[in-house]
Structure formats: C-alpha cells, structure tokens
Amino acid sequence: MKSILVFTALVMLAVIDARSQSFEFMGGTERIFVDVQWLETFDDERKWSLFSRTRATAEDRENTNLFTGAYLNYTTTSGFGGTILGRISSLGAGSDVGIHFFKATKEWMVYALISTELNAERAYSWFSIVRFTPELNEKWRLYNSLELFSNFNKNGHVVSVQRIRAGLKNQNYQFGLAINLSGLGPEYDPTDANPGIFVRKEF
Numbered sequence: 001m002k003s004i005l006v007f008t009a010l011v012m013l014a015v016i017d018a019r020s021q022s023f024e025f026m027g028g029t030e031r032i033f034v035d036v037q038w039l040e041t042f043d044d045e046r047k048w049s050l051f052s053r054t055r056a057t058a059e060d061r062e063n064t065n066l067f068t069g070a071y072l073n074y075t076t077t078s079g080f081g082g083t084i085l086g087r088i089s090s091l092g093a094g095s096d097v098g099i100h101f102f103k104a105t106k107e108w109m110v111y112a113l114i115s116t117e118l119n120a121e122r123a124y125s126w127f128s129i130v131r132f133t134p135e136l137n138e139k140w141r142l143y144n145s146l147e148l149f150s151n152f153n154k155n156g157h158v159v160s161v162q163r164i165r166a167g168l169k170n171q172n173y174q175f176g177l178a179i180n181l182s183g184l185g186p187e188y189d190p191t192d193a194n195p196g197i198f199v200r201k202e203f
Helices: 002-018
Strands: 022-028 032-041 048-058 064-075 080-089 092-104 108-117 124-132 140-153 156-170 173-184 189-202
Touching: 022 173, 064 092, 080 108, 140 173, 156 189
Parallel strands: none
Antiparallel strands: 022 032, 022 189, 032 048, 048 064, 064 080, 080 092, 092 108, 108 124, 124 140, 140 156, 156 173, 173 189
16 A cells, blocks of 8 residues: 555656646556646647656556557647657557547547557557536536547457546546446457546646
8 A cells, every 4th residue: 555655646746747737546446547648739720739648557466557658649620630659658668650530629529549550560559538528507517538448459359448437527626436447358358347436637
C-alpha cells in the first residue's frame, strides 16, 4: 500500500510539472488507475495538434504498469487527418502511423484512430474515445465516456481494453462509476475486470 501512495504522489507531481489539462484517479476493486492528458494546438485553424497521455496502474502486489504516448495530429475541416504516434510503456517502445477522425462540441466528443506499427512484424490498432456530456441545469452535466483499444497482428486479435465512465460533471470536476475491462487472444478471453469509482479534474 505504501508503494501505491508514493506512486500516486509522483504522478500528481508530474501533472503539475507538465501543466496537464486533465487528471483522473480511479480506485478499483483490483487496482488503482491514473490517467494524465494534455492537448496543445499550434495554429489558429487548430489543424495541427499534439496530444500527450500518461496512464498507469498499480496494485497491492506492487505491480505497476506505465504507458506514455504522444500523438502528433493534422486534422482537416472534415474531421479526418493523419497521426504519428510515439509511445513508451512497461512492455517497450515503438511508433505508429495512422488516420484519425476528430469532432467535438460542448456536449460530445469523438476521437478515433486506426494505425499500424512501424516495425518488422506489422501490427494494427484501433483506439477511440467517445464522450457525451449533456446539460442537466446551469451547474450540472452528465458525464459519460467510452474508451476502446484493440490490437491485431497477422494471427488475429491480440488484446483489447474498454474503459467506461458514467457520472456527473460540475464545472471542471467529473466523478462517478467506472470499470476497466480487458481480454486477450483470438477469441477475446476475458482477463481482467476492475470496477470502481473515478474522480477527474480538468485544468
């Protein structure tokens, strides 16, 4: 438990140093989950953008899994565009190139990316985030988020992850129920279910 507290403190310091735009803490029945996100645009038309994300999990057995990715995007007025991704994780490092779609309003946001790894053994991935935040009154909104990730290679499905959030939003805070799911192999054998609660802060 001590290692989890130290780990969480280090991540929070990283949030401050990186001037992140959102920080999420999820306490689950199996492990804790932390997600830090940052987005910056480089032109007035908001076509060029850099999306950075660091997420981590830790559990009582002191096993920690880390992932950091940087997504350089060029988005056309249609919402489609190209992406170059660099990533580092507990399993290694790599780079991807792909095509994305992005649209956002005050009530909803969609980001979807299909990409391929730039290595000798070609692999393909699908990553998407969908958020729906309809207004309840002047102070409150619903907060619903669905995140999907799937990876495939020449042998078929490798791994998939689903992260689901359902709760409320008040100003820059979101909170509610959460569950992270994952599955491995060609038949998607369920390997993990981590239900819990989440608190998210936008900066």
